[in-house]
Amino acid sequence: MTEGATLAAGSGAARSSEALLAVEGIHCASCVQLIEMRVGAIAGVESVDVGLTSHRARVRWRDGSTGLADITAAIARAGYRAWPVSAALASIERSRERRMALWRLFVAGFSMMQVMMYATPAYLAIEGEMAPDIEQLLRIASLVLTVPVMAYAATPILSRAWRNLTARRIGMDVPAALGLLVTFGASAWATVLPMFDAGAARGPVYFDSVSMFVFFLLGGRYLEMLARTRAGAAVDELARLQPARALLLPDWPQSQVSREVDAASLATGDLVLVRAGCAAPADGVVVDGVSLNDESLISGEARPVAKAPGAAVTGGAINLGAPLLVRVSAAAGDSQLAHLVRLVESAAAAKPWLNQVVDRHAATFLWTILVLAAATALAWALIDPARALPAAVAVLIVTCPCALSLAAPVAFSAAIGNLARRGVLVTRAHALETLARANHFVFDKTGTLTTGRMRVEDIVLLGSLDRSRVLALAGRMESVAVHPLAQALAMEAAPHLARLGSVHISAAREVAGSGVEALVDGVRHRIGSLEFVGSLHGQPLPADSLARAQGFSLAALASESGWLALFMIGDGVRAGAADLIAALAAQGSKVSLASGDRLGAVSQAATALGISDVHGAMAPAAKHRFVADLQGAGATVAMVGDGINDAPVLALAHVSVAMGSGAPLAQTRADMVLMSGRPADLLHALATARKAMRIVKQNIAWAALYNLVAIPLAASGLLSPWMAGIGMAASSLVVVLNSLRVATRAPAASLSTALPVPLTAHAAAG
Amino acid sequence: MEILYLLVPLSVVLVLLIGGLFWWSLQDGQFDDLDTPGRRILDDDDD
Numbered sequence: 001m002t003e004g005a006t007l008a009a010g011s012g013a014a015r016s017s018e019a020l021l022a023v024e025g026i027h028c029a030s031c032v033q034l035i036e037m038r039v040g041a042i043a044g045v046e047s048v049d050v051g052l053t054s055h056r057a058r059v060r061w062r063d064g065s066t067g068l069a070d071i072t073a074a075i076a077r078a079g080y081r082a083w084p085v086s087a088a089l090a091s092i093e094r095s096r097e098r099r100m101a102l103w104r105l106f107v108a109g110f111s112m113m114q115v116m117m118y119a120t121p122a123y124l125a126i127e128g129e130m131a132p133d134i135e136q137l138l139r140i141a142s143l144v145l146t147v148p149v150m151a152y153a154a155t156p157i158l159s160r161a162w163r164n165l166t167a168r169r170i171g172m173d174v175p176a177a178l179g180l181l182v183t184f185g186a187s188a189w190a191t192v193l194p195m196f197d198a199g200a201a202r203g204p205v206y207f208d209s210v211s212m213f214v215f216f217l218l219g220g221r222y223l224e225m226l227a228r229t230r231a232g233a234a235v236d237e238l239a240r241l242q243p244a245r246a247l248l249l250p251d252w253p254q255s256q257v258s259r260e261v262d263a264a265s266l267a268t269g270d271l272v273l274v275r276a277g278c279a280a281p282a283d284g285v286v287v288d289g290v291s292l293n294d295e296s297l298i299s300g301e302a303r304p305v306a307k308a309p310g311a312a313v314t315g316g317a318i319n320l321g322a323p324l325l326v327r328v329s330a331a332a333g334d335s336q337l338a339h340l341v342r343l344v345e346s347a348a349a350a351k352p353w354l355n356q357v358v359d360r361h362a363a364t365f366l367w368t369i370l371v372l373a374a375a376t377a378l379a380w381a382l383i384d385p386a387r388a389l390p391a392a393v394a395v396l397i398v399t400c401p402c403a404l405s406l407a408a409p410v411a412f413s414a415a416i417g418n419l420a421r422r423g424v425l426v427t428r429a430h431a432l433e434t435l436a437r438a439n440h441f442v443f444d445k446t447g448t449l450t451t452g453r454m455r456v457e458d459i460v461l462l463g464s465l466d467r468s469r470v471l472a473l474a475g476r477m478e479s480v481a482v483h484p485l486a487q488a489l490a491m492e493a494a495p496h497l498a499r500l501g502s503v504h505i506s507a508a509r510e511v512a513g514s515g516v517e518a519l520v521d522g523v524r525h526r527i528g529s530l531e532f533v534g535s536l537h538g539q540p541l542p543a544d545s546l547a548r549a550q551g552f553s554l555a556a557l558a559s560e561s562g563w564l565a566l567f568m569i570g571d572g573v574r575a576g577a578a579d580l581i582a583a584l585a586a587q588g589s590k591v592s593l594a595s596g597d598r599l600g601a602v603s604q605a606a607t608a609l610g611i612s613d614v615h616g617a618m619a620p621a622a623k624h625r626f627v628a629d630l631q632g633a634g635a636t637v638a639m640v641g642d643g644i645n646d647a648p649v650l651a652l653a654h655v656s657v658a659m660g661s662g663a664p665l666a667q668t669r670a671d672m673v674l675m676s677g678r679p680a681d682l683l684h685a686l687a688t689a690r691k692a693m694r695i696v697k698q699n700i701a702w703a704a705l706y707n708l709v710a711i712p713l714a715a716s717g718l719l720s721p722w723m724a725g726i727g728m729a730a731s732s733l734v735v736v737l738n739s740l741r742v743a744t745r746a747p748a749a750s751l752s753t754a755l756p757v758p759l760t761a762h763a764a765a766g
Numbered sequence: 767m768e769i770l771y772l773l774v775p776l777s778v779v780l781v782l783l784i785g786g787l788f789w790w791s792l793q794d795g796q797f798d799d800l801d802t803p804g805r806r807i808l809d810d811d812d813d
Contacts, residue, residue, distance in 0.1 A: 103792050107785065114781045118774070134770055141774045145781060 016046055019068055021057040021082040023050065023075060024097060025156075030164055030171030030362065031080070037167075038078045042066050051409070057082060079163040101222050108153040108215040111145045112208070118142045119208040132202075139191045142207040149211045150184050153218060170366045172405065175373070176217060179396035183721060184210050186389055206390070206721060213397055213725035220729040224406070224736045246281035247273040252325065270328045274319045282315045283335045284326035291321035362405060369399045369711075376715045387717050394714035398724035399707055406732065407699035410739035415692040418743040423676040424685045431671035434655035436689040438638035440630055441584055442649075445595035445605050448640055448659045449577045449679070450570075456492040457570045460545050462563035470565040472496040474557050476505050477516050477527050485555055486516070488569050489527075520559070527557045537562055573608055574659075580679035581609050587686075590635070594623050623649045640682065641670070657682060692742050699735045706731045 026032060032050045035057060039048040044065025050057045059071050075082040118138040121130060150158075154177075161177035164170060183206045190203030247258040249271045258273050263281040266272065271287065274280050280293075292304035295317045304320055307313060313326050315335035377392035416426045426432060443449050459467055475493020478486040508518035515528010517536075526533045530541070533556040545566055546554075555567040584591050592613040595602045599616030606614040615626060627649055630637050639653030650656035650670050658670035659677050674681045710727055713719050719727070791797070 099792055099797070102797055103789065106788050106792075110781060110785055110788075114777065117777075131767065134767065137770065137774055141778050144778050148785075 015063045016060055017063055018058065018060040019071075021059060021072065021075070023055055023057050024081045025160070026050070026055050026080065030169055031160065034078050034164070034167050034169060034171075035075055035080060038074050039071055042070055042074055045071070078167070079159070098225065101218070101225060104153040104156070105215070105218045105222050108149050108211055108218055111149045111153075112211040112215045115142045115145050115208050115211050118145075135202075136191075136194060139205055139207075142205065143188055143191050146184065146187075146207045146211055149214050150180070154180060154214045157214070157217065170363050170370075172362070172366070174366060175369050175396040175399060176213075178370070178373075179393045179721070180210060180213065182389070182396075183213075183393050204386070204389075206393075209393075209721040209725070212722045216725045216729035220732045220736075223733060224410075247275070249273055249325065264331075266328050266331055268328055268331060272326050272328060274313070274324045274326055276319055276321060276323060279318050280313045280315050280324075280326060282328045283330040284313050284315075284328045286311045286313060286324055287327050288325035289322055291319055291324050293317040294320050369396065372711065372715060380717065390721055391715065391717040393721045394717075394719045394724040395711060397721060398710045398714040398719060398727050406735050406739070407703055408696045410736055411692050411695045411699065411742050414740055414742040415688050419685055419688055422681055422684055423674065423678075424681050425673045425675060426671070427673060428671040431655055432689040432692055434636065435638060435657075435672070435686060436693040438589070438636045438655055438686075440590040440592070440635035441638050441640060442592045442594055442627060442630070442653070443611075444639075444641040445593060445597055445602055449581075449593070449609060450573050450605060455488055455570065456567050458568040460566040460568070462542060462545060462565055463559075465564055468496045470557060472498075473503075473520065473525070474527055474555075474565070474567065476503075477508060477518050477520075477525065477557075485553055485569050489555065489567060515555070523559055523561075525557070525559045525564075528555060530554060530556050533558045533563075536560060539563065541566075573605060574677065574679055576679045578609050580683055581611055583683050585610070592626075592630075594618050594626055596620070596623075620648055624652055627652050657685075688742065695738055695742055699738055702734060702738070703731065 023035065026035070035050050036048050039045055039057070039059060042061075045059060045061045047060045048057060049059075057075070061067075061071070072082045118141050121138060122135060157173050157180065158177050160171060161173040164174055186203065187205040187207050187210065190205050194202060246261055246263040246266055248261045248266070249256070249258050251257065252271050266282050272281055272284070276291070286307050286309050288309060290306075290308045293307050293313065294304050295314055305317075307319075307324060312329075313324070315330075315338075373392045373395040376395050377388045380388035380391050412429070412432055415432055419426055456471075459470065461467060461470065463470075465473070471489075471493040475490050475497055478489045478493075504521050506519045508516060510516050511528070511532065514532035515526055517524065517526045519525070524536065526536045534541070536558055537560055539562055541563065545563075553569045555569060557564045557567070581591055590613070591611050592615065593602060593606045593609070593611045594615045595605075596618055597616060599614075602616035603614055606612070615622075618626065627637055627639060631652075631654070636655075637653045638655045638657060639649050640657045640659065641650055650658065655672070656670040657672045657674060659674050659679075672685060674685070706727075710719070710724075710731075714724055
């Protein structure tokens with residue numbers, strides 16, 4: 001279990017370890033501060049970061065000086081429960097926590113309804129109309145049914161407030177708990193006293209308000225919990241993609257007998273069977289079988305990917321066709337998927353700076369509330385003592401600091417979840433805030449706006465052969481060559497080779513720097529540079545055949561009798577890259593292209609993409625200086641690179657985006673990773689980031705406005721405690737629901753590329 | 767009016783009883799998954 005969650009992150013002399021812990025019982029910013037303080041106080045702990053909405057704690061410590069056991073013990077002493085995250089365990093705990101919350105909500109709600117029945121006669125009766133003994137009977141019945149609310153349903157509120165007090169801190173639950181205890185205490189006293197002292201004055205009771213407030217508070221938190229679960233579902237979905245069980249073939253090929261084992265126990269070199277419709281349990285290489293895999297949730301690539309012996313399989317990819325025999329190349333905990341999940345979880349566990357601002361001011365805010373409540377009680381005691389208690393209690397419970405502290409984290413975790421579903425991984429918490437502000441985008445060329453692979457972009461047919469046959473011929477002839485252009489041709493030709501049939505190719509020889517010559521069914525053919533191929537037959541190229549050749553490398557194919565085809569090979573511009581640049585320009589952002597490639601090639605790509613600010617032949621140091629100069633001039637720079645070659649620049653830019661695909665993801669230094677490599681996804685991320693920021697600002701404005709209006713109303717005695725309870729719950733709910741809007745639908749700015757998730761994904765994940 | 771001395775305590779007992787019933791159904795897992803059973807009715811039954 002700990003192996004799954006702990007990863008060595010050592011560098012240099014002193015090795016350190018890092019673990020992600022699930023923490024139960026976090027509800028407000030002060031809980032987070034308390035845990036961070038306690039864990040941070042352990043000798044040897046280097047860093048601790050607790051997420052308010054993710055309920056995850058990320059702890060890093062020096063090996064040898066402390067351990068996971070000490071850390072969980074420290075969290076337990078602070079009054080919370082923590083354990084290393086493993087996807088299955090977390091979901092069991094979550095359903096247990098949800099069950100308890102629902103039960104508490106039920107107790108409070110059911111008591112509330114019944115207590116309200118008992119309270120009705122007292123509200124309706126005219127003064128002196130109700131017999132004192134009946135009134136006393138109803139009060140006792142109310143008390144009996146309110147005791148479970150206080151003793152059981154309200155325990156999360158009361159115990160957290162108590163924990164805060166014993167830690168000499170003030171938390172969000174302190175005013176609420178104080179309001180509850182004062183109201184319940186006064187009501188219980190007014191009920192019990194006449195039983196012993198018949199002559200005592202009968203004070204007012206507020207049992208209905210107590211149970212109602214607890215019900216609303218718990219109801220609001222229950223809804224928030226459901227909302228959070230939904231927002232985190234996308235990240236969980238990633239983690240859950242990797243199945244828990246695997247079919248191991250211990251004696252293959254002697255025996256086909258398979259044995260079901262725990263996927264976590266798989267080691268490198270094991271042979272596993274991946275049945276049709278099932279997900280691969282770990283990263284590996286296909287040994288036997290031909291099939292199609294759906295990797296849409298891992299790479300964002302919607303099309304199924306063909307797999308044949310020798311092909312790499314990513315853990316979590318769903319096998320759509322025939323069974324595959326796979327040799328495990330990385331254990332479950334080291335798979336690409338596991339690394340990705342860890343990256344995104346760490347981003348969700350870190351706090352956005354907006355929240356740190358709220359955290360800093362929370363204590364001041366809460367003390368102000370307590371002072372205001374005391375002042376209200378004092379003022380009303382002088383004017384009308386009977387109204388002092390309800391007014392002070394209303395002040396305590398109407399204030400909703402939770403709305404302030406929830407404003408940012410819920411919106412950001414909803415955005416991170418939404419982006420993860422699109423194949424955009426946010427690996428640093430600040431990425432969304434900064435991306436929303438970015439006004440200057442610097443792109444790398446190779447591997448970012450272009451695919452980074454030589455590719456046949458266009459074929460001009462000059463003879464009688466069709467496209468497929470020309471490609472097949474070229475592929476067969478070039479198979480002897482190692483030049484990058486030749487390899488691009490061979491790759492493009494691969495699917496067409498079968499069309500060639502029984503053509504006999506012989507006497508193939510490579511002429512260095514020129515091309516390949518071979519006999520095709522006895523006729524001499526050449527492929528390669530224009531001069532080399534043209535000298536075979538001496539005919540000039542047809543007039544308009546070079547019209548589209550701008551910016552491409554050329555290869556020609558000809559036989560003795562004349563030209564057959566022209567191949568235009570380029571470092572292909574990614575589909576949608578030009579749209580991305582146009583959209584960024586339309587939004588008023590500046591766009592620059594900075595590449596290490598020679599200026600000619602860079603200019604050509606820039607012209608094709610519509611970028612006017614072009615910088616070619618830039619060494620890494622020059623790129624670094626370029627970005628630093630932009631930042632010095634006041635621009636917020638977003639650097640988009642391929643994540644590996646650009647590491648220093650990516651680290652320097654305000655926010656960095658890697659257009660990644662494949663293996664090096666785990667080592668990426670970028671704040672965001674576009675796994676799909678689709679430029680349109682950057683626009684989507686940008687729109688989502690801006691939407692999230694807009695919603696956070698709305699939330700903060702709403703929470704501030706609500707508190708400014710509600711507190712004076714409560715202090716002036718216009719709100720009864722039950723109204724305050726409704727107002728407080730509604731205010732939190734508005735914040736949570738507004739935040740969830742981030743994840744509702746794809747912003748209109750993005751091209752519609754939402755992934756169709758096949759049904760099998762649900763079957764395998766469920 | 768005297769009947770209230772019986773009915774009010776009886777209502778308290780009834781509340782506690784219903785609460786106990788809900789506790790049992792909750793522990794039985796009936797509220798763990800509120801989405802799947804509703805969707806299951808739409809599934810084909812041929813497997």
